Amino acid sequence: MSSTIYIVLAAVLSLVVGIVVGRLLAGKANQGHEAEAKARAQQLLADAEQQATRTRDERIQQSKDKFRTLKQEWEQESRRQKQALEQELTDRRATVVEQEQAIKKLTDTTQRQLEQIQRKETELDATRERIEAQSQAQREKLEAQEEKRRATLETQLAKLQQREEEVETELEETRHHLNEQLQQVQAKLETISGLTAAEAREQLVESLKNEAQIQASSYIKDVVAQAKLSATKDAKKVVLETIQRTAAEHAIENCVSVFNIESDDVKGKIIGREGRNIRALEAATGVEIIVDDTPEAIIISGFDPVRREVARLSLHLLVKDGRIHPARIEEIVAKTRKNIDEEIVEIGEKTIIDLGIHGLHPELIKMVGRMRFRSSYGQNLLQHSREVANLCATMAAELGLNVKHAKRAGLLHDIGKVSTEEPELPHAILGMELAKKYKEHPDVVNAIGAHHDEMEMTAMISPLVQACDAISGSRPGARREMMESYIKRLKQLEETAVSFDGVLQCYAIQAGRELRVMVNADNVSDERAQELSYEISQKIEKEMQYPGQIKITVIREMRAVAYAK
Known part of the structure; x- marks a missing residue:
């Protein structure tokens, strides 16, 4: 509307300006031109009014169209929001109904369980009363039998005392009679032999002593000969009994690890609801996890030291992270096992680099790394093998033998202890087979297989490995001996x-x-x-x-x- 007024005013202003300019330019023109100018001004004014009317009608129509469009959009938005609110209300009503049904079902289940518990308590009370009644009856019966037995024993004891007195009287009489006969016989023997009783006793004792010594020496020789015949059987028996009695400490060390925790509250998280976390952890690691009353400690039990280390590190990461559930446990265990495998390879590579050994097969390097997690009689297997390797190298250098072969044989002599292949074979034979499989030198293979005399020594370095193994194992302090x-x-x-x-x-x-x-x-x-x-x-x-x-x-x-x- 305001734009139309502006247009009209502009048109009027332009008309006025045109008139003034015409008057100024023309001066006092003739009357004919003035009439024509007036007519033209009126025409311009009429055109301006028409244009203003058209523009106003267009603006009004545009405003009506825009208002109608906005009204339709608002109505559509209102309908959409109304439908969304109705749908949300419907969903909430359905959720509330489901929750009410679940609560009702849980209430019914709880009620049934309470009824079962009450019924079992009633049955237990009845059973307890019945057992108490039976126990009272048996107790009374046993007391009666005990009283009867006591009376019988007292009667028998009295008879035995009487009989003992009679026997003592008879023995005294017999002893007196025998002493008299002995004195008579002794007097006759002294008269016949011409010796007193003391002299005869000394001669008899001396004779028996010499005869006993001869027989004892003969008997000892026979026993030793018999022992040599059965030495193998008896030795095995002794070894088995010794292992049974003394292996407990080493078995505990080799089969158990302790995981320390800051608080006993963590034990509940590790166990999980109905034990699902601890079962998942045991299944993933292959070890047994014992959670008992030991304060701030969890026991990890297993024969494989690598598995125990995986379980210990996994528990450490889980407790530190705080998120303990089966899916997380499997993820952490897989990650830890991968890290342990990488660490084993790194340990093996570092060991062979420190010893200056080259060209070792990757599988043998991995087995050398696994020695780090194995112990023998309380002595770390990797430390023992490194010590044997250094001793072999020193002795080989002094004797002018091949130092490299001696060092390799010393490092690998117990490699069979960490292998999982054919565990029924002795570790020396198994280590020899592994060395042969991975193309080690024949001298090294023979030294590994013969270091416990389980095969013939054919290489010059074989007795060196055997001697160095004995030195490392028997030196003071090597195997749990201060x-x-x-x-x-x-x-x-x-x-x-x-x-x-x-x-x-x-x-x-x-x-x-x-x-x-x-x-x-x-x-x-x-x-x-x-x-x-x-x-x-x-x-x-x-x-x-x-x-x-x-x-x-x-x-x-x-x-x-x-x-x-």
Whole structure:
């Protein structure tokens, strides 16, 4: 509307300006031109009014169309929102109905369970009363039987006492009679033999003593010969019994790991609802997880040390993360197992680099890394193998043998202990087969297979590996034996041997595995030397505890000295 007024005003203003300009330019023109100008001005004014009317009608129509469009859009939006609210209300009503049904179902289930519990409690009360009644009846019956038995025993005891008195009287009479007969016989023997009873007793004892010594020596020789025949069978029995008695500590160390936690509240998260988390963890790792009353600790049990390490690290990550559920457990275990495999390879590669060994097969490198997680008699297997490798290299260099082959054989001599192939084979034979499979040198293969005398030694480095293995395993402190107890055991061995008559000196050698006893040749005969070695071994077995076996060697040296003047 305002634009139309502006147009009209513009048109009027232009008309006025045109008139003024015409008047200024024309001056006082003639009357004909003035009339024509007026007519033209009226025409322009009429055109301007028509144009203004058309423009106003167009603007009004556009405003009506826009209003109608906005009204339609608002109505559509209102209908859409109304439909959405109705749908949401319908969904909420359906959800409420479902929840009400679930609550009703849960209430019914709870009610049934309560009824079952009450019924079971009633049955238990009835059973308890019945058992108590039966127990009371049995107790009364047993008391009656006990009273009857007590009366019977008292009667029998009285009879036995009476009979004992009678027997003692008879024995006293018999003893008196026998003493009289013995004195008579002794007097007759003294008269016949011309010897007193004391002299005859001394001669008899001396004769029996000499005969007993001869028979004992013969018997000992027979027993030793028989023992040598059955040595293999008895040795196996002794080894099995020893393993059964002493393997508990090593078995616990080799089969159990402890995972420490900050609070016992974490145990509930690890167990999970109805134990689903701990079952998922055991299934993923292949170990047994024991959650008991031990404060701030969880026990991880398993024969495979790598699996135990995977389980321990997985538990650490799960507890640190806080999200413990079956899917997360499988993800963490898979990630940890991958990290452990990579760590095993890194350990193997670092070991062969430190030892200067080249060209080792990747599978053997991986097995060397697995030694890090294995122990033998409390001694870490990788540390033991590295020590044997260094000892072999040193000895081979001194003897002018192949140092590289000796070092490889020393590192790989126990590789069969970490292999999962054919576990029924001895670890030396299994390690030899693995070395042969991965193209190791024949000398190295023979040294691995023969380091426990399970096959013939054909390579020069084979006895080196055997000796270095024994040195690493038997040195003080290597296998759970402290230096103080080691020295104390050696001293006790020597003191035990010195305590026997005729022993001059004794020496414990080979880390206490052999005892050499020096005896006085004037006081100890050859037969006595054999008996002495047996007696010392028996005393050591009774009074001492020691690993393996101890060899007792009695040395008797006879020296004849004369001087020519």
